[in-house]
Amino acid sequence: MGFEFTEFAESYAASLADTLAKLPFSSMEKLWEIVERAREQGSTVHFIGNGGSAGTPSHSAGDWSKELSLRTISHVDNSPALTAWANDTDFENVFVGQLSTFASPGDVVIGFSGSGNSTNVINGIQYSKDNGCSTVAITGNYRGMSGGKLAEIADLTILVQSESMERIEDVQLVINHIIKEAVKSNNGL
Numbered sequence: 637m638g639f640e641f642t643e644f645a646e647s648y649a650a651s652l653a654d655t656l657a658k659l660p661f662s663s664m665e666k667l668w669e670i671v672e673r674a675r676e677q678g679s680t681v682h683f684i685g686n687g688g689s690a691g692t693p694s695h696s697a698g699d700w701s702k703e704l705s706l707r708t709i710s711h712v713d714n715s716p717a718l719t720a721w722a723n724d725t726d727f728e729n730v731f732v733g734q735l736s737t738f739a740s741p742g743d744v745v746i747g748f749s750g751s752g753n754s755t756n757v758i759n760g761i762q763y764s765k766d767n768g769c770s771t772v773a774i775t776g777n778y779r780g781m782s783g784g785k786l787a788e789i790a791d792l793t794i795l796v797q798s799e800s801m802e803r804i805e806d807v808q809l810v811i812n813h814i815i816k817e818a819v820k821s822n823n824g825l
Contacts, residue, residue: 651800655807658797664811666792667746668818670770671706674744675819680707682739682769684731684760685748688805692748692774696812704819709738711760731760741768750776750804752784761790774811776804 674681681700683693690712697710711734712718721733731747739745745764747757752775765771773790775783777799787793796807819825 648802651798652803652806655796655798655800655803656810659807659811660794660797663792663794664814667772667794667811668815668822670744670772670792671700671704671815671819672822674770675704675706675823677742678707680709680738680740680743682735682743682745682764683708683710683712683748684735684745684757685712686754686757687750688801689748689750689754689757689808692805692808692812693746695809696746696816699812699816700819703816704823704825706819711735711738728755728759730756732756732763735760735763735767735769739764739767739769742770744770744772746772746774747786747790748774748808749784749786750801750808751778751781752776752786753781754786758785758789761786765789765791774808776801776807778804 683697685693693710693712697708700706701708718730721730747761749757761771771790773786773793775786776796783793783795796804798804
């Protein structure tokens, strides 16, 4: 066949381990503090994301609401609202439309994008920032973009140091789990 699966899998795992070794723990600690503050204040955490990076918002909202007793909304999960905003306005507004209904000043909005250049996520983060929410970008260095436009506008950026979309998306989920587990440990949950 010519393809050596074990060699390929070992290379993937080594690349993932290298990416994990470069996690920006000081930025992640700031996100942990933001989440702790949201829990204390009864704020809502909103998750948005595009493409493969839309899976982590859904997973994160489920984890954080169940295990942290934290109000969360994944704005990628309501397909009727998502498609209505896309159809009636523009796909670039799918998160702005939902956030205009659900987000309040003091809430936290976390945007996931591997490249940092997903216009719908950028617009959602900008809208949230303009309307008194704390904003966080969890993005990567896809094709050398260093978090793209999203990294420039968010209050806090967690940049995954990889140009591989797959490694970026893998690590986005790891970041979710690290933050969740840190909150649980800190609060005896």
